[in-house]
Amino acid sequence: MFSRPRANVSVAEYAQRLRDEREQKRSSLDDRHRYFFDIIATRIGKLRSEVEDNILESPNFNLMDQFLIADGNQYLVFFYQEPEIENMQSDLDTYRPRHSSYSSRSGESGTKKITTKVIIANPNEQPLRGIFLSFIRNSKALMITEQNIAAEVCFYTFECNTGSLLEALSRSISDVYVPYLQTTAMNWGPNKDPMVKIKFIGHLNNFIDTLNSADESIKEKILLAPSQNIDLKRIKTAADYVSVASSSEYLSYIEEIMKKWIYQLEAVLAESEQIRREADDIGPRAELNYWKRRMTKFNFLLDQIKAHEVKAVLTILQTAKSKLIQTWRTLDGKITDAANEAKDNVRYLYTLEKFYEPLYNSDPVAMLEYIPGLINAVRMIHSISQYYNTSERMTSLFIKVSLSFFSSRKIMNLLEENKTIIVINIK
Template sequence: MSTGAGGKEPSIRRHARRENRQRGRLQTVNTEAIKEQQIRSREEREQKRARMDGRHEFLLSTIAERLGLTMDEAEDFMLDGDQLNAFDSFFAQGGRSALIFFYKETKPEEGTGGTKEKCLWVTDGTKDPYSGCCMFFVRPNSSKPITMLNIHQEVYFGMLDSNGEGLLGAIKGLLDLVFIPALERNEKWGDLSGIEAQQVKQQFLGKLSSFVGVLANAQASVADAVKLSRIENEKLLKLMTLSSSEILSSMNNQDIVVAAENIAMKWCHEIEQILTESEQMRKEADDVGPKAELDHWKKRLARFDSLTACVKSSECKTIVNILIGAKSKVLKVSKYKLH
């Protein structure tokens, strides 16, 4: 028996040594693979950097100055992915007519002691959400290529900065503070001249100013839109991603039913407040004209539209279905408000 035990222990040690050697070899292979990947990544970035010339520097220096970035930071952002292809198309004869950049800063979480994360990227504006800061270069004439000799005359720069007012506020500010004053000072209106030019100018500027007013009203309506309280219960949040059959099977869970009742009652209280406020009389000065009255009803319509969207949302329907399945007493209170 002692021989058997003595023979077993060396075998265990041999297996342990073999596993340690295999683990060491795997770690070596992984480390070498990571190093090779890093080397390839650096080589690719240097190849991309070699493609950049004075035209890239002209555009990026403008952006870096506006954002408070260094040129090295701006260049490093552009070396990610295939973003330089967008520059090539913008510079080419018959290429794209605009080059759009989004910029975003992410604040570190409280207590982490980290620094703000910055991100700058090229976009076509159709897939990425507006980040609050957009810069763009446009070339009105794409029939000839952009060179260092003509880039100063052929390329124009613009910027949309929401300053916390959203996309509508950014567009309104650009029109109100840049384009309208520039057009008002412009004396040349194509082939038009004299009285005819002045009439066309005044008519166009009037419509443009009205459009700015529409943007202002739309911005106010968005700011005044109804938003019911968000669902914070983790079990309820999980239900929002499940199928109808899975939701039905969870209705026997008393914790879920209670959480659904609580959020339903909270929503009902919020809706009741909104309806009460809408029925209150509005006090206006005697000199208020029809435009102010029209703006008031537009905002009120937008507010009720947003409330209707909340009630018809998938989250609200799921909560109502849970109450129906559980035959909750809360359903009698919430039925006329959440349906």
């Protein structure tokens, strides 16, 4: 990692030190490193020398060597994107001292013009906003050498600069890997049973559904409106609450933000109570994904409701004996009930998963072994579930489970092969 300049070091001396460190790193490079640079340069349409210079400046340069050694890291990740823009706003420009220590405003921010670069990334610490480039080892036990690197290291890439990370990953799997696995005669190991391939692709499609559901949940999340006129984080002590509640100006700000939150919660609840519109051919996977999205949405709201900012507003309004408190408590209770309902339904629907998943891929005979367990699981949900045991929901669930039988690839093929006989018998 490049060192930061000290106060007693001139800019010229610091620049020279950076050049020396970069050249020292360059001298340690070999054909294994250049193998990475060549692939990355081809992928992003840049010169290898430019990619090399970018990576030599990367603070995680040592991760390359940790990837190459025996028993080293399983993967090596690069991002091609603009680094995060530094916020140059001064702390002195954050608040309005002439009004109160609780007032706030947004200050002017300065930004640096930063070009897109290749960096060695630590995915646990750095967000992806551009192109993801990853090298993955077949085996951690072997040291990666110039002779075996082409055989032992795989390259994987996708873009998320036009959408979310989950959307990019889902698109990559569904548009590239699933079609390849479906059409390619490859070695699936010593087990020659064709169901191995069918089940694996089924699990992969299920994973795609999970990614899409998670992406939708993130897009549907509701953020409570932030306070524009008062910094709620600075209100901490009992004296602070009394001071704000005693000020008609600040109390009006607090009531304004509470009204915005009430409007948001009412809109969420109204939307959740609308009749669901579903396609006629969806199965139990869609039911589980629906309740998972609801659980995520309402849990995210509950987390915000428990935050300091909301508690501060409630305490101030309670101190001022505001009439908005009762409305908020009613909505808070409804949000909590909705979150508990979604959580409970997800828990019980997960018990069905191990029974209905095989129905998507099994042949008619193999399905028989899963049906008793499936019926018992549905019976258990009807008997125990606090929210899901209504006639309307149980009927909907049975319809979706039944559709999973006919979603089976083998049954669809069987019906297609015998459609003439079936039509004759119907007549």
